[in-house]
Amino acid sequence: MTTTTAKEITMPSATPATPVSRKVISEKARTVCGSLALLLVFLAAWQWGPGLLGMPEYILPNFMQVVRESVVMWNNSQLLMHFGVTAMEVVFGFLFGALLGLAVGVALGLSPRAEAMLSPYILALQIAPKVAFAPLFVMWLGYTIYPKIIVAVLIVFFPIMINVLSAIRTVDPDMVNLVRTLNAGRWQIFHLVELRSALPALFSGLRIASTLSVIGVTVGELVGGNQGLGYLLVDGEGQGNTAAVFVAIVALTLIGVVTYGAVVWVERKVLHYIPKVNTTTV
Incomplete structure (x- = not known):
């Protein structure tokens, strides 16, 4: 019977970082530092640029003035409530539009006859300006969240539908035949x-749609809204408060960035099996 001494027992050691992994980490660090440097340059130009160019504050307020106005709006204009209303409308409009675009894209992709029949009407709906529909939705549904969501759905629907339709039509027929031979x-x-x-095509459409949903909701709120960031835009314009308009624009941009980031995060979780060289870029 053999005995094992303490010297013979070796604990597994942590695998040292390979040169490739260190290079990837270094490249990511440089990318982040470069982005932060560009942000600082932009903020510095925003802060001191208007003064150097002699622009009055009611034309282009500097960065700190916009920050101060955001604090005032947070305390007096219920900025958080309006932000939440717009964010909710964006999420619902994006989700409903994505589901509708996916369903119609799959249906038309699997049925060439249905595509030939419906594509002229879908194209006409896409060509028609969505701003023209917004007043109608307000007249029909009132000053509620529903007109804004419907406008967002109309804008989100088309890019997702086209991407899914094209992807379904370009499926490798050999792969389909292979699965059929397995009695699928x-x-x-x-x-x-x-x-x-x-x-992959679906997520490419979702990336585009995540930004378009913010545009659709904003159009609806500009046309007929008593809540949301679009309403704050109109209110700031009516008061001649340029800083308040910038606050609303920055808040809308933040909603779009978060929505886009959520889509990218889900895409990486779902399409983790696809090599990065074949996936879309951020």
Whole structure:
């Protein structure tokens, strides 16, 4: 019977970082530092640029004036409540538009006859300016959140539908035939081949739609709203308060950035099996 001494027992040591991983970390660090440097340059130009150019504050307020105005609006104009209303409208408009675009894109992709019949009407709906529909929705549904959500749905729908339709139509037929030889049913072919092949294109459309949803909601709030950041935009314009307008614009941008970042995060979780060289960039 053999005995094992303490010297013979070796604990697993942490794997040292490889040169490749260190290089990746270094590149990411340089990218982050470069982005932060550009942000600081932009903020510095915003703070001191208007004064150096001799612009009055009612034309282009500097950065600190916008920050002070945001504090005033937080305390007196219920900025957080309006921010929450717009964010909720953006999320619902984005989700409903994405689901509708996915469903219609899949249906048209699987049925060429349905695409030939419906594509002229879908194209006409896309060509029609969405701003023209916003007053109608307000007249029909009143000053509620529903007109803003519907406008966002109309704007979000088309890019997702087109991306999914194109992806379904370009599925590799050899892969479909291979799955059929394994006695796969129609649902299995769709789930295992067609839907998975369409996921990269779907997320590309979702990235675009995440920014367009903010535009749709803002249009609805500008046309007829008594709540939301679009309403604050109109209110600031009516008062000649340029700083308040900038506060609303920055808040809308923040909502768009967060929505886009959420889509990118979900995409990386879902499409983690695809090599990075084949995935879309941020």
